[in-house]
Amino acid sequence: MSIAEADLPDVPSVEAWLRGLQDRICAALEDRDGAARFRSDTWRKPPDSTLRGNGDTRILEGGAVFERAGVALSLVDGDRLPPSATAARPELSGRGFRAMGVSLVLHPRNPYVPTTHLNVRYLVAEKAGATPVWWFGGGYDLTPYYPFKEDAVHWHQTARDACDAVGDSIYPRLKQHCDEYFYLKHRGETRGIGGLFCDDWNENGFAASFALIRAIGDSFLPAYLPIVERRTRTPYGERERDWQLLRRGRYVEFNLVWDRGTLFGLQSGGRSESILMSMPPEVRWRYDAQPEPGSPEAELLTDYLHPRDWL
């Protein structure tokens, strides 16, 4: 897909929407948790560094519903787009850039409540005398520990409705991109049941692209909270907790071995604590741990952790 240069990017509107999204999500999660509050860690990179900018990393830990929840806003700019951003479009190599986004990872306490991740971001590549080039990216995905078909259907239906409201052909592409991206090649399994994911997105100009990213961001709470509501009071014991902690190990493996954003951030001098807020609060590894055949844990592996059409 080519990068549109026709529209002028409206950076203030995107920033305002991102700030509002972070606020709304944090308020809803605090309300849902009922016990713990987010603390806000605002940071600023010195103006003379190669990567400048600021951010607001909000963390809730030790909650009743959420064992760890991170919702981070960052707004950075730099003199040169990093190699990972220009590999697919050498014509932008050497441009300055602005990048802003909201990232979120929620690790619930109850193993029947899925872990989830959202990221929405906006990039503008600039050069003196040239039209700015911009694009959006992001999406959300769900990582259940136990198989509930109605949760999977609700999740994907909400994602589909959000995309369909913006354009007909969008949903299948974002669904497929998500299945492909969140894949642990060394395990031969997906991270979870997927959702939406896009990158380099500028289709039909700024207004339409921003509308899609808003549709994604704004549909996150309606996609996720009803699942929390349905599962967070389900009783569980050491068996379910152990399974959750082992599966969280896979989450760590994906983020540290395969996730381009995490790796790029850590290897290029990003802010480690903000990047690693995605790590689960507690994790286990055990040699060759396999669920009992016929168990719900086994059903998750065989029926949920491969790309599948849920609708």
Add this chain to the structure above:
Amino acid sequence: MSIAEADLPDVPSVEAWLRGLQDRICAALEDRDGAARFRSDTWRKPPDSTLRGNGDTRILEGGAVFERAGVALSLVDGDRLPPSATAARPELSGRGFRAMGVSLVLHPRNPYVPTTHLNVRYLVAEKAGATPVWWFGGGYDLTPYYPFKEDAVHWHQTARDACDAVGDSIYPRLKQHCDEYFYLKHRGETRGIGGLFCDDWNENGFAASFALIRAIGDSFLPAYLPIVERRTRTPYGERERDWQLLRRGRYVEFNLVWDRGTLFGLQSGGRSESILMSMPPEVRWRYDAQPEPGSPEAELLTDYLHPRDWL
């Protein structure tokens, strides 16, 4: 350093020594643990795959002293040396290879007992009509959770004595290489207090190089077991356990983000469970966790996790 082509490699002797090393280490660790035993998971890659070979992954879990201990032997061969092995020596590109080694990671239960890692390996690159090219690699390093100077001195003194028995100038180079390799750039700290590390080692021919690798492998138990002996009965509580679990998070970060062997193995289709036996059994992450100034935990960070001459 150039790769010697003068000597013919004695593969059977190296294999016999590696098998003996695995047996001796496992027997000593079982004896020290007293409660749990190693189970052996032998595996074999099908002869028609691009990476052939077999191995014996031995795991002890839930012991009295060791929460998880893995001691793995592997012997593989392939049609083409992987790119990571030939980047520094393009003249070997396209050669077939044999690789064999023992890897070990020990995660003790008591936070006062350090985690440790050893790897010794031997590679031969072969081509029809050409003299085989061979080299050794490996070493061992120590990752304490609490600062004990006498442990650090004993560890490095044993390592130094082992190297000095083989050659005068060896120890400082292997010590420095270890400090440089086991470094978490995104945290600005070393993984632990280091030890020995070498790669592409063929100095002074096969007999001398094999003698060095034997000196490393054979000095591991005398370097590590006295530290276990000294610390494993020290009482500890939730504070020390919590610190140990948080620091184990750093161990995971190093292995999955920076360790070339782990990454190469996972990304190239190696045996995931054997590679990931290095993961700790239980791990925690907490946002921006910092030890109290003046505490032993703070002393570890300031005085132990930077390269230092202990002797």
